[in-house]
Every structure is written in C-alpha cells, then in structure tokens.
Amino acid sequence: MTLLEVTDLTVKFYTEKGVVNAVNDLSFSIERGDTFGVVGESGAGKSVTAHSVMRLIERPGHIESGEILFKGENILEMSEAEIRSIRGNEISMVFQDAQTALNPVYPVGEQIAEMIRHHLDYGKADAKERTIQLLDTVGIPDAPTRYSDYPHEFSGGMQQRAIIAMALSCDPDLLICDEPTTAVDVTTEAKVLAEIESLAAEFDTAVQLITHDLGIVADICDRVMVMYAGRPVEKAPVEELYYDPKHPYTVGLMSSIPRIGDDRDRLQTIPGTMPDLIELPSGCTFHPRCPYAEEACTRTEPALVDPETGTEPTNDAEHIAACLEYTGELNAGLDYEVQVRESTTDERVEAAPESGSVAETELSSTDGDHDD
Numbered sequence: 001m002t003l004l005e006v007t008d009l010t011v012k013f014y015t016e017k018g019v020v021n022a023v024n025d026l027s028f029s030i031e032r033g034d035t036f037g038v039v040g041e042s043g044a045g046k047s048v049t050a051h052s053v054m055r056l057i058e059r060p061g062h063i064e065s066g067e068i069l070f071k072g073e074n075i076l077e078m079s080e081a082e083i084r085s086i087r088g089n090e091i092s093m094v095f096q097d098a099q100t101a102l103n104p105v106y107p108v109g110e111q112i113a114e115m116i117r118h119h120l121d122y123g124k125a126d127a128k129e130r131t132i133q134l135l136d137t138v139g140i141p142d143a144p145t146r147y148s149d150y151p152h153e154f155s156g157g158m159q160q161r162a163i164i165a166m167a168l169s170c171d172p173d174l175l176i177c178d179e180p181t182t183a184v185d186v187t188t189e190a191k192v193l194a195e196i197e198s199l200a201a202e203f204d205t206a207v208q209l210i211t212h213d214l215g216i217v218a219d220i221c222d223r224v225m226v227m228y229a230g231r232p233v234e235k236a237p238v239e240e241l242y243y244d245p246k247h248p249y250t251v252g253l254m255s256s257i258p259r260i261g262d263d264r265d266r267l268q269t270i271p272g273t274m275p276d277l278i279e280l281p282s283g284c285t286f287h288p289r290c291p292y293a294e295e296a297c298t299r300t301e302p303a304l305v306d307p308e309t310g311t312e313p314t315n316d317a318e319h320i321a322a323c324l325e326y327t328g329e330l331n332a333g334l335d336y337e338v339q340v341r342e343s344t345t346d347e348r349v350e351a352a353p354e355s356g357s358v359a360e361t362e363l364s365s366t367d368g369d370h371d372d
C-alpha cells in the first residue's frame, strides 16, 4: 500500500486582501522508504502542502477539497485524537525554523527523551538510552555527556541534528523536512542532508524534503515534484529531471543554482517573480515569465501530461509535465538544450534556455562525516 497519497488537494487562505490560492489541485504520492523532493520558489505552496499533510492548516487557511491518504486512511477525516497520535509519531516534521523546536530552558537530551516516553511509552532509563543512541547516530560527538547540555551549548549544526534526532526518535514512517538547512552554513548543510539521507535509509523512513534548491534534491532525492504557484508543473525521477527537464520553469530553476567560483549571474535567469496568488494569471500561471510563452499559453491552462504522448498520464507514468508543448498547442516549441558533462568526481548537467543562460547542477552525493 502506498504510504502517502495526496489527491486533488486545494488549500486557500481567506485574507483581508482576498482569497489566496495557495495549493491548487495537487496530487502526489510517496512510497515507503522513498525520498521525495518538493521544489519551487518562495510562495510556491510547498510548506502549505506539508502542513496540510500534518493537518496543521489554521484559519484563515482552509483545506477546500482533496484527499490525503496515509496508509490508506484519510487524514482529513480523522478525529483530533487520531491525527494527534499520528503527528510526531508516524509522521514527523522538521520545520523551517527548526531551532525554535528546542526549548532553551531544558537540556537537549531530556527533551528528546521526553518525546520518546510520551510517544513510545518507554521508561525513564530506556528513553535516555535511546536518546543517547540517537544523538550518537546523528553525529553528536560524546553523546552521553552532551545529553545534559542546554540548546545554547550546541552549535547551530548540532542543534539541527538534535532536532532531526527528535523527529526520528519515534521511528516515523514519514519524515517531512521543510527547508531543514536554511539556518545553517553550507558545510553543515551538506552534512545534515547526508545525515537525513543515511538515517532515512537505516530506519526505512520515507522523506518529503522541501527546498528551493534543486542541487540539494539532486543529492538526496529519488523523485521530485516541481511546484509553481500552488501547482505541480513537473514530476519525475531525479535523474530524469536533471538530464531531461520538460518544463521551462524547471529549466529556469536549474539555471538559478548558484555555484562557488561561478561568474555567471544565474539567479537572474528566471525573469520576474511568482504571481499574486490572489489573482492568478490566466492560462498557464508561468506564462508571464516563460521565454517560450505564446498566445495559447495566456488562454489555456496546461494539464499534467505524459510528455511522450501528450495524454493524461497513466498511474505508473514516472515523468509528467504541464506545458502546452506536449499537447501540440505551441507553434514554435521549446528551445533549450541539455548538455551532460561528466568528470571524474561528478557529473554535471547543463540546460540552455533560449536566453542563452545555462543551467547546471551536480549529481554527486554529499560527503557524510560528522564534524562540525
């Protein structure tokens, strides 16, 4: 049975300025042990999607329609007690502002042990032992001593790992990580991500990783969903997305990956910003920013289709995209090139949109040592 199956999810926020269409008709699924990336710029609806899965959407937000099946049970129809027993237990989440998840006045170890006692009904000594084991697993050096340290005695990277340990403490089936590394430096980021990856493998935990960075997705995800203005515009196994991106927005995102020592101004490659979600553009919501947009794109909203056939995807279709190119409605077509450069240490993919800019990313895995 599929672990998580989201179908036609629509979420709106009723604000004074108007109704924000945060998530529109979104469907995706995550299998057990899968690492699923959700990418897109700020405001794409990534966090709202994750919060919906945890049923944490609060007023003025409202889940308008859709189904969220977790192990076959509809999360949206569960009682408060049922959803509470799943949250932090079978599904746990590392939030964007992860550091605030630690209470500054209690030792880190005690906070994790408390979670374990609460959710797994462990005795005091067993909970402490499991906590120390977990701290050790996430790479906290000298875990038995560090157990009694307060959050401020941990470095940012160590705090982040402690939070991941906390999220994993109940051995969840699904770990949702919302930009888990925004608050840490680049070196720590690579280590934390490697940690999530190896722990997920060790515990057979599925991961939904939310990020705006396709480079991170390349490092650790199996499958990816690219979101734009509350909708999925492309879904694919990670390698296919990199070698053969089908949606112009994905190509634009790949162009935006900044690299150290890179003198090209990559962040400029997608002109404009995410549209106002109160008044979405007509037709394809990406058309105002798309270098290939034609008249048809201002009128017709593209459906997610199998790019090979241009038809509605079958259930087992792995790569799907929402662009009129694939339903034969564009005259000039898409004009970008994907180049694959291989080197001894990594593989790089480049995609060049019409503007002449080049998208590039690495398909190498992060190094997973534990130093801070």
Ligand SMILES: Nc1ncnc2c1ncn2[C@@H]1O[C@H](COP(=O)(O)OP(=O)(O)OP(=O)(O)O)[C@@H](O)[C@H]1O
Binding pocket: 013, 015, 020, 021, 022, 040, 041, 042, 043, 044, 045, 046, 047, 048, 049, 059, 060, 061, 212, 277
């Ligand atoms: N409580 C709220 N009230 C009003 N609008 C909201 C609220 N929460 C989210 N939204 C709106 O929903 C849209 C999607 O937000 P969301 O946080 O999911 O984006 P995101 O892709 O996760 O972006 P980021 O990477 O910045 O977190 C945004 O336009 C946001 O303004």
